[in-house]
Amino acid sequence: MALSPDQISNCEELLNKIAMELILATPGQDDGLVPTYSLIAELTDGLKEEASALLPASASVKQALDMLLDNSKPYDERTLDFVSTYTSWAQHALLEERNGREVEPLPIPEWICVSGDEDDEFTTNSDIDWRRCEDLLNQISTELVLASNGSDSGLVPVYSLLNDLGETVNSDEGLSSAIINVKSALDKLLDNAKPFNNETLSYLGEFTVWAQTNFAHTREGEPLTDEFLTIDGLESPMDTVENEGEGLLVIPEGLVEVEAEPVEEKAAAKSTPAQNQPTSTHFSAEMEQMRQSIAEETDVLLALGNEDDREILSEFHTEAMEHLEQIEAALLVLENDPENADSLASIFRSFHTIKGVAGFLHLVPIQALAHDVESLLDLARNKKLTLNTGMITLILQSQDTIQALVDQITQALEKGHMPETVIPVSHLIVAVKEAAKAGLLAAETGTEAKVVAIESKPRESKAEKAAKVEDDDESDADEAKSAVATTNAPSTTAAPSGGGNRSTIRVNTQKLDNLMDMVGELVIVQSQLSESSRQNKIDDNSPLQRNITELQRITRELQHTSMSLRLVPIKPTFQRMGRLVRDLGGAFKKKVNLVLEGEETELDRNVVEQIGDPLMHMVRNSIDHGLESNEDRIKNGKREIGQIALKAYHQGGNIVIELSDDGRGIDPEKILAKARKNGLLPENVEPPKQDILNLIFEPGFSTAEKVTDVSGRGVGMDVVRRNIEKLRGKVEMDSEVGKGTTFKIKLPLTTAIIDGMVVRVGEDKFILPTTSVQVAIRPTKKQITKIKGKTEVLDLRGKTIPLVRLHQIFRIDTEVKEHHQGIVVIIETIGRPYGLLVDEMLSKQEVVIKSLGSLMDNISGVAGGAILGDGTIALILDPYTLVNTNK
Numbered sequence: 001m002a003l004s005p006d007q008i009s010n011c012e013e014l015l016n017k018i019a020m021e022l023i024l025a026t027p028g029q030d031d032g033l034v035p036t037y038s039l040i041a042e043l044t045d046g047l048k049e050e051a052s053a054l055l056p057a058s059a060s061v062k063q064a065l066d067m068l069l070d071n072s073k074p075y076d077e078r079t080l081d082f083v084s085t086y087t088s089w090a091q092h093a094l095l096e097e098r099n100g101r102e103v104e105p106l107p108i109p110e111w112i113c114v115s116g117d118e119d120d121e122f123t124t125n126s127d128i129d130w131r132r133c134e135d136l137l138n139q140i141s142t143e144l145v146l147a148s149n150g151s152d153s154g155l156v157p158v159y160s161l162l163n164d165l166g167e168t169v170n171s172d173e174g175l176s177s178a179i180i181n182v183k184s185a186l187d188k189l190l191d192n193a194k195p196f197n198n199e200t201l202s203y204l205g206e207f208t209v210w211a212q213t214n215f216a217h218t219r220e221g222e223p224l225t226d227e228f229l230t231i232d233g234l235e236s237p238m239d240t241v242e243n244e245g246e247g248l249l250v251i252p253e254g255l256v257e258v259e260a261e262p263v264e265e266k267a268a269a270k271s272t273p274a275q276n277q278p279t280s281t282h283f284s285a286e287m288e289q290m291r292q293s294i295a296e297e298t299d300v301l302l303a304l305g306n307e308d309d310r311e312i313l314s315e316f317h318t319e320a321m322e323h324l325e326q327i328e329a330a331l332l333v334l335e336n337d338p339e340n341a342d343s344l345a346s347i348f349r350s351f352h353t354i355k356g357v358a359g360f361l362h363l364v365p366i367q368a369l370a371h372d373v374e375s376l377l378d379l380a381r382n383k384k385l386t387l388n389t390g391m392i393t394l395i396l397q398s399q400d401t402i403q404a405l406v407d408q409i410t411q412a413l414e415k416g417h418m419p420e421t422v423i424p425v426s427h428l429i430v431a432v433k434e435a436a437k438a439g440l441l442a443a444e445t446g447t448e449a450k451v452v453a454i455e456s457k458p459r460e461s462k463a464e465k466a467a468k469v470e471d472d473d474e475s476d477a478d479e480a481k482s483a484v485a486t487t488n489a490p491s492t493t494a495a496p497s498g499g500g501n502r503s504t505i506r507v508n509t510q511k512l513d514n515l516m517d518m519v520g521e522l523v524i525v526q527s528q529l530s531e532s533s534r535q536n537k538i539d540d541n542s543p544l545q546r547n548i549t550e551l552q553r554i555t556r557e558l559q560h561t562s563m564s565l566r567l568v569p570i571k572p573t574f575q576r577m578g579r580l581v582r583d584l585g586g587a588f589k590k591k592v593n594l595v596l597e598g599e600e601t602e603l604d605r606n607v608v609e610q611i612g613d614p615l616m617h618m619v620r621n622s623i624d625h626g627l628e629s630n631e632d633r634i635k636n637g638k639r640e641i642g643q644i645a646l647k648a649y650h651q652g653g654n655i656v657i658e659l660s661d662d663g664r665g666i667d668p669e670k671i672l673a674k675a676r677k678n679g680l681l682p683e684n685v686e687p688p689k690q691d692i693l694n695l696i697f698e699p700g701f702s703t704a705e706k707v708t709d710v711s712g713r714g715v716g717m718d719v720v721r722r723n724i725e726k727l728r729g730k731v732e733m734d735s736e737v738g739k740g741t742t743f744k745i746k747l748p749l750t751t752a753i754i755d756g757m758v759v760r761v762g763e764d765k766f767i768l769p770t771t772s773v774q775v776a777i778r779p780t781k782k783q784i785t786k787i788k789g790k791t792e793v794l795d796l797r798g799k800t801i802p803l804v805r806l807h808q809i810f811r812i813d814t815e816v817k818e819h820h821q822g823i824v825v826i827i828e829t830i831g832r833p834y835g836l837l838v839d840e841m842l843s844k845q846e847v848v849i850k851s852l853g854s855l856m857d858n859i860s861g862v863a864g865g866a867i868l869g870d871g872t873i874a875l876i877l878d879p880y881t882l883v884n885t886n887k
Helices: 005-024 033-045 054-070 077-098 130-146 155-168 173-191 198-219 237-244 263-270 285-298 307-336 341-360 364-381 389-415 426-445 462-472 509-535 543-565 571-587 605-626 630-635 668-677 689-697 717-726 806-810 879-886
Strands: 259-261 448-450 491-494 567-569 592-597 602-604 642-651 654-661 730-736 740-748 753-761 764-769 773-777 784-787 791-796 799-805 823-829 832-838 840-848 862-867 873-877
Touching: 005 033, 005 077, 005 773, 005 840, 033 054, 054 077, 130 155, 130 198, 155 173, 155 307, 155 341, 173 198, 173 341, 285 364, 285 426, 307 341, 307 389, 307 571, 341 364, 364 389, 364 426, 389 426, 509 543, 509 840, 543 567, 567 605, 571 592, 571 605, 571 642, 602 605, 605 642, 605 654, 605 717, 605 740, 668 689, 689 717, 689 730, 717 730, 753 806, 753 823, 753 832, 753 873, 791 832, 799 806, 806 832, 823 840, 823 879, 840 862
Parallel strands: 491 592, 592 642, 764 873, 799 832
Antiparallel strands: 259 448, 567 602, 642 654, 654 740, 730 740, 753 764, 753 840, 773 823, 784 791, 791 799, 823 832, 862 873
């Protein structure tokens, strides 16, 4: 099939970047080699499913560059000639495809041998990472060597390693059952805060011997030698639990009032208005007495122990944060697919692990709440009851409460602030017990259980609170966490994500920041050495020059590796949006389906931390303003369930986060009328549609007819844009009335190092981020004209592009008096191209961003500074504010 217009535009953008790399490339040097390879690889990957003449040609170029990179060689003349020929041919080929004409194939030189795809494939019959299993077993054996009777040293690490091992072999029932049996022995110790004993140590030793033998048998497809039983010789840990009366919900008879309805009345119940459904828990006198009894034991201040427990507490804190994220994501999947056994098992394991270690550390509120939720999940896991929306809401609220308790641990570990506030859990414990009894009774009688939920308020983002501070001079800008409880919950769907088990190590983020700083300094020194060798005209074949070239290669690899250490998946941020959609959809009584794509896309840690609040506000607006009510959607011929899509993907050197909805869209006429009413635009001005839509980012601008708890105060979208611009990103939007709205947030991969184009104006040097640069050209006299004798524009392939003289903005003397004497760099900002006139384009290099200090922090058009190879300081330009200031 032919390429789509969007694909052709994307290919043209990549080819323009390749052409710029080739301007600076020379035989015998590797400048631009790796970036060109990355651009070719991205172009090739985007064409894999298309029948385009561009695909085999691009694959050939990639193979030619592979031949150099595999042998650590720089550019040679034949490769440079071939890549240059390919670039010119590809630009012509895209023009032909755009016009629907046949494309002549690119002649491939004989010295290029493109390998077959069949050699690149590697498959395995096993879905278990046996190498990781071996590593985990070795770690368990090492911990057991150091363990001793009467000591708890190694107890928590062994339990954690067994947990990882269980997840690794989860697909094999026999191995999973054995690990569950072993963990049950440690559960008894952790629940009662007891150390190792000789019986448990001997039992663990027997397991390691059994595991080494049977893992090898399973890997070869052979049956297990025998079943590994519990420490008491039983087949399942549940037998032990039942015999001891542990882990089961104990609810006194007559204490809980259960609402249930006959099966034949389900259809009528579904039509009951949401406002008639119970929205909060009403405790009877007996239940309140029970709650008070539980409260005496559980509603206590979180005791974090002494300094000796700090290391274990820190490890628990990190694991608990991971488990809480997994719980929320799995619950949202489970709500759409109640029979999803994997999600149910994942939630159960997470609560079970949190409960076990919390008990060992005497974290009473966390252990008590996690224990009862785990018991409810265990009943569902054993098919004794079916989880419904009300139960899932209770579990989510329990997760929120445990998160709040874990946040207290965060404050203690990071700032030394010990918990001073009691976070109650007794009301949730009673509600979970009530839900369990209702579910058991409903299963026995063939009725459907009604579970009432705890009432709470919608959560508010930092961005909105910050906006309130600006408007109302309020001082509290901390994030408020809560969940909307509702039985009329929307659905959320996450696109499945792959990925196997990986060996990981936890590192303090301060250490990573220090490493990045030192690598940045190393990059600067290396570039200074290279510049000194160039100025002193050192022979390319001299030992010193070869050593400098090798240092350059190693420094570049170290820089990329250190940058990758800062990258984290955007998945947790996306998962929080799933919870937000569920809660707000219920609050507004709108049925919403959230589709997530690209959750494994990685971003700089600092970017991920700061993008959450802007994204949260945009999702709120989509649900509140974007999506119509269920009734209105049906009247307009749409599906009753509204859809919000959240995607993340790579585009060039950027990460793009795309948020779209299929709602009512934004009416430009309505925005224009409001803008004129507010005095933002005069009556006689008719701006283009995109300029009208961009008015929603103006401070205080809102088209909402009424203020709600969520939005409509005229604050938020301007804060969103400011926060994204601080990350050197930009936000674009497009909307069509009646069909929906799409926002695109374009962000850099990292905020510490950028890929920049060094340009000169007079005696000064500037750096343009290559993510904003489309192409650089030397214009002819005919290409430059003036509109109304004032505004200069450039005619580029039929497009009229406004021209900006950089020396005028910064008031710099320049030798370039005529346009054709200089270079015009085409940059893109807010979806529009602009031309920057500079004297000369010097080089392309990665630079470490340095702060200019508080005095120069808010200069329009300047994003920071960088130290170049010759020791001089160059300003890093911000294209968005640069162009808008000039206007």
